[in-house]
């Protein structure tokens with residue numbers, strides 16, 4: 642019997658949404674829209690030889706189906722094989738060897754509500770992977786230098802900095818520090834009134850150009866917009882597998898707001914005590930704190946019909962109404978119409 646099957650590579654995974662599907666290309670970090678009919682065709686091809694499938698279609702339909710199969714093969718999403726059993730699906734287990742992956746800390750240098758360094762120390766001791774430090778008020782290199790010293794010997798992967806620009810801020814010292822400490826990425830200088838600074842950064846080598854953002858925008862504590870947007874989607878194996886079990890915006894995240902209160906996310910209403918009285922580790926161990934880590938998009942109304950549900954990172958709080966799970970903030974995308982609101 643003819644055994645010619647069309648099989649997608651294990652790292653190219655089709656995901657069905659309400660009105661269309663998407664092939665997630667986890668190795669090349671991209672995605673491609675496909676019609677729902679092609680999604681169904683791909684599922685059939687996995688288990689049924691093309692020669693058998695052909696008999697289920699009219700000649701015109703089969704010509705169309707074949708053109709899609711050839712397109713997918715040419716684009717290197719899949720291949721034709723007579724031994725599909727040799728190409729199993731990718732395992733979906735996800736594991737991270739620590740209690741916290743990332744953290745957001747908001748800190749006001751003019752009116753500090755807590756000591757910054759002990760908080761950073763706790764995160765480093767927990768082997769936190771990424772920290773975003775959002776600074777407000779008066780910010781100097783005297784505030785930042787001790788933090789840079791702390792991360793030097795740590796396992797931290799990135800320190801993402803939001804720094805308020807002011808006329809006296811020593812940008813040259815910050816840029817020089819970035820050259821030595823490659824984990825300072827990205828650095829955003831906001832409320833920047835120095836028009837020449839962007840030119841200075843752009844005229845340097847690619848190192849600073851690709852790491853420093855300069856904006857006139859003024860950020861305020863607790864209001865930074867983190868709504869899902871297409872440019873923020875993450876397409877890789879780690880994210881995809883995490884999304885099968887977890888809420889990728891909240892899982893193993895711990896945040897400290899500008900007043901020192903510990904939360905799942907800065908903009909969530911519920912707090913888990915003040916950072917001057919609670920150790921971050923004891924909060925991370927609380928079942929109530931961990932609860933939202935497990936509301937994956939598959940369980941959340943609207944997201945469960947969205948083709949982006951395994952690439953979208955959304956930090957919105959979760960609400961339960963009449964036994965159904967919802968996100969508190971609407972993302973602006975409608976899976977029914979495939980349109981984004983302005």
Ligand code: SF4
Pocket residue numbers: 869938943944947948949950951953954955972973974976
């Ligand atoms: S509907 Fe859900 S999964 Fe889709 S883009 Fe919005 S927040 Fe993300």
